[in-house]
Amino acid sequence: MFLKSLLRKQSFRAKLYQVLLLISLSLGLAYLFSNTMQNMHQRGIQGGFGFLFDPAGFDISESWIEFNSDESYAKAFLVGLINTIKVSLISIMTCTALGILLGLGRFQENPLIKLICYLYTEFFRNIPLLIQLLIWYVLMVEWLPDSQSPIQISFLNFNFFLSKDGFAFPWFNDLVTGYAFVSPEFIDSNITGGATLSPEFMALYIGLSIYTSAFIGELVRAGLLAINKGQIEAGLSLGMTQQQVTKLIVMPQALRVIIPPLTNQYLNLIKNSSLAVAIGYPDLVNISNTALNQTGHALECVFIIMAIYLVLSLLTSWLMNTYNNRVMLRG
Amino acid sequence: MNSIFFKRYYLKCFTANMRVPTITLIFSALALHNCVAFAGKTLDSVKQKDVVTCGVNTGLAGFAQADAQGKWSGLDVDMCRAVAAAVLGSAEKVKYVPLSAPQRFTALQSGEVDILSRNSTFTLTRDASLGLSQTVVTFFDGQGFMVPTQSNIKSVKQLKNATVCVQSGTTTEKNLTDLSKANKLDIKPIVFEKLEAANSAYFAGRCKAYTTDASGLASIRAREAKNPKDHIILSELISKEPMGPMVKRGDDEWLAIVKWVIYGLIEAEEYSITSANLEQLKADSQDPKVLRMIGKSEDMGKLLGLDREWLSKAILATGNYGEIYERNVGEKTSLGLKRGLNAQWTKGGLMYAMPIR
Numbered sequence: 001m002f003l004k005s006l007l008r009k010q011s012f013r014a015k016l017y018q019v020l021l022l023i024s025l026s027l028g029l030a031y032l033f034s035n036t037m038q039n040m041h042q043r044g045i046q047g048g049f050g051f052l053f054d055p056a057g058f059d060i061s062e063s064w065i066e067f068n069s070d071e072s073y074a075k076a077f078l079v080g081l082i083n084t085i086k087v088s089l090i091s092i093m094t095c096t097a098l099g100i101l102l103g104l105g106r107f108q109e110n111p112l113i114k115l116i117c118y119l120y121t122e123f124f125r126n127i128p129l130l131i132q133l134l135i136w137y138v139l140m141v142e143w144l145p146d147s148q149s150p151i152q153i154s155f156l157n158f159n160f161f162l163s164k165d166g167f168a169f170p171w172f173n174d175l176v177t178g179y180a181f182v183s184p185e186f187i188d189s190n191i192t193g194g195a196t197l198s199p200e201f202m203a204l205y206i207g208l209s210i211y212t213s214a215f216i217g218e219l220v221r222a223g224l225l226a227i228n229k230g231q232i233e234a235g236l237s238l239g240m241t242q243q244q245v246t247k248l249i250v251m252p253q254a255l256r257v258i259i260p261p262l263t264n265q266y267l268n269l270i271k272n273s274s275l276a277v278a279i280g281y282p283d284l285v286n287i288s289n290t291a292l293n294q295t296g297h298a299l300e301c302v303f304i305i306m307a308i309y310l311v312l313s314l315l316t317s318w319l320m321n322t323y324n325n326r327v328m329l330r331g
Numbered sequence: 332m333n334s335i336f337f338k339r340y341y342l343k344c345f346t347a348n349m350r351v352p353t354i355t356l357i358f359s360a361l362a363l364h365n366c367v368a369f370a371g372k373t374l375d376s377v378k379q380k381d382v383v384t385c386g387v388n389t390g391l392a393g394f395a396q397a398d399a400q401g402k403w404s405g406l407d408v409d410m411c412r413a414v415a416a417a418v419l420g421s422a423e424k425v426k427y428v429p430l431s432a433p434q435r436f437t438a439l440q441s442g443e444v445d446i447l448s449r450n451s452t453f454t455l456t457r458d459a460s461l462g463l464s465q466t467v468v469t470f471f472d473g474q475g476f477m478v479p480t481q482s483n484i485k486s487v488k489q490l491k492n493a494t495v496c497v498q499s500g501t502t503t504e505k506n507l508t509d510l511s512k513a514n515k516l517d518i519k520p521i522v523f524e525k526l527e528a529a530n531s532a533y534f535a536g537r538c539k540a541y542t543t544d545a546s547g548l549a550s551i552r553a554r555e556a557k558n559p560k561d562h563i564i565l566s567e568l569i570s571k572e573p574m575g576p577m578v579k580r581g582d583d584e585w586l587a588i589v590k591w592v593i594y595g596l597i598e599a600e601e602y603s604i605t606s607a608n609l610e611q612l613k614a615d616s617q618d619p620k621v622l623r624m625i626g627k628s629e630d631m632g633k634l635l636g637l638d639r640e641w642l643s644k645a646i647l648a649t650g651n652y653g654e655i656y657e658r659n660v661g662e663k664t665s666l667g668l669k670r671g672l673n674a675q676w677t678k679g680g681l682m683y684a685m686p687i688r
Contacts, residue, residue, distance in 0.1 A: 040462075042581075043440055043462035043579070043580060043581065044460075044462040044580045044581065045440060045460065045461060045462040046460045057505045057508060057509075058504040058505050058507075058508045058520070059504075059507075059508045059511065059518070059519070059520055060520075061494070061519045061520055061521050061522075069508045069512065134525070134527070134528060137528060137531075137532070138528075138531045138535065141531065141532055141535040141536070141537040142531075142535045146536060164535075164536055164537050165494070190492075198521075199537060200521065277499075277523075277524045277525075278523070278524055278525040278528055279523070279525070279528050280496075280521040280522055280523040280528060280529070280532065282522065286499070286522060286524070289433055289499055289522075289524060290499060290504050290522060292433050293432060293433060293499065293502075293504075294456075294502065294504070294505055295456070296436055296456065296457065296460060296461045298433065298436065298437050
């Protein structure tokens with residue numbers, strides 16, 4: 001009797017369905033897992049994550065932390081992760097700035113600016129990113145001068161060099177006397193000092209920024225279009241300045257529309273950075289490919305990539321949601 | 332694994348899933364699929380499907396490449412064709428599955444392909460831990476370096492601080508690092524997954540040198556360089572890369588078939604049995620060794636579970652090993668590779684087939 005009345009309650013039934021779904025889902029996952037383990041065992045494949053602590057045995061061309069081939073696979077993965085974060089972070093900043101300019105450009109009086117912004121958006125968002133990356137990369141390595149004869153730009157006391165070896169610029173160096181800000185020098189047909197961004201990094205950075213900025217431009221445009229023209233006119237007729245209207249009326253409402261899809265674009269950018277593998281930038285996927293080929297632990301390596309991208313994405317989305325909560329309309 | 336075990340396993344899989352909610356029905360379908368996949372021995376399933384599924388490279392001149400009509404050719408491809416001819420009577424009964432380097436072993440382990448013939452090096456790690464069996468070396472290769480002729484680099488020792496373009500997916504990165512460490516060269520590797528990107532980076536001058544297997548370098552130079560003479564392949568090889576087909580572990584009969592078809596092709600060259608003179612030999616040869624191979628005396632095929640003519644069919648379809656080599660990668664082709672290590676043992680090479688008797 002009790003059970004029957006309980007079953008009639010909609011709230012109980014809703015919970016029951018959820019619990020049932022959860023149970024069957026976890027049973028299914030557990031089955032997939034045990035089945036995979038059993039099959040691997042039967043086929044004589046050795047599994048497990050123990051290989052992460054073996055020496056990696058391969059070098060990595062660029063890294064923000066010291067790495068040599070005697071260190072573990074785990075550290076190699078870390079280098080890859082840092083490279084992924086590095087390129088994603090810088091690209092996110094650039095594409096946001098570009099995207100805002102692009103979105104605002106579509107509202108300009110000047111027809112030429114309007115047209116350029118329109119063409120830029122349509123051109124870059126309609127060509128597959130992989131193709132764009134390959135084109136940027138090939139253009140870069142074809143057009144940049146040989147490393148023996150780099151382009152030099154000097155500004156005050158600082159030198160910048162551009163060649164097939166990359167873009168060298170002044171940066172903090174670890175010298176005998178401690179950290180110091182050092183400008184690169186061209187000595188004996190070699191560039192020393194400062195820091196260098198490789199052509200692979202630059203191609204990936206430019207490709208990702210430009211591709212994503214085309215989408216963000218459209219988001220900004222949509223956000224601005226969502227505001228009733230009457231509100232702006234009302235603000236102006238109340239004696240507010242243009243800046244005040246933008247700050248107090250337009251932005252709070254536009255951001256509310258822009259932020260959630262913007263989060264999506266950031267997540268896409270992070271995931272798209274895995275295309276680095278095509279043009280030789282040592283990101284997470286590139287490193288794990290090498291690890292996979294050397295150890296043959298395909299399942300484990302793919303699992304690591306999945307887990308790391310998941311964490312990165314969740315983290316980004318959490319940050320963006322926190323920001324969204326702050327700009328959201330209260331009511 | 333015997334068949335009774337499989338029947339029981341099959342039944343267990345089936346009954347275990349009799350009373351389950353709808354969602355797990357999907358998984359039970361998966362489970363059933365798995366039970367079946369285990370049951371068939373490769374030879375039976377190949378005969379039943381009437382096709383040999385062969386994992387090949389997505390495109391490597393001389394070893395595996397498809398032409399405009401989708402017809403595959405190459406040294407690796409011919410190994411599959413020979414096996415298909417020996418087992419099914421026709422070299423056309425091959426289904427090709429182009430595999431990237433990271434995909435290849437998984438495809439073999441999961442039973443997606445019957446043979447993996449994709450310029451893969453035999454190593455201890457792969458043999459012992461990847462659930463596969465290595466058959467016979469069909470090409471002795473080694474990791475080499477290509478440099479622009481005008482760079483005047485004559486030895487790998489001159490690559491100090493050099494940026495080197497690497498094609499990923501092999502043991503290449505590790506060999507390069509070993510070389511760099513042993514000679515204190517401090518080489519910077521740039522690892523590409525896409526062959527096209529690696530090629531354009533090297534030919535545009537991003538890297539001082541390009542490294543992969545020497546045969547691969549010859550193939551790239553023949554196809555991609557504006558003028559092949561502008562690039563030289565250094566004579567030093569920094570690794571041993573014995574390559575050949577692999578099969579899934581645990582099916583000894585299938586392993587034996589693939590092994591002996593390849594031995595047969597190699598031995599056929601040793602005894603000068605070619606696709607051209609095969610019929611002639613069948614009619615008038617007196618040599619017992621030759622007669623045994625072409626199925627005119629003892630029935631060697633029966634021992635492998637094949638018919639009497641197995642090796643004749645293979646030789647007729649692809650020619651002997653020498654013919655396969657010359658047609659695909661030999662000196663008259665664009666790759667222009669000398670026989671070198673791949674010559675018969677009687678001519679100073681390493682090709683030494685176990686005797687068919």
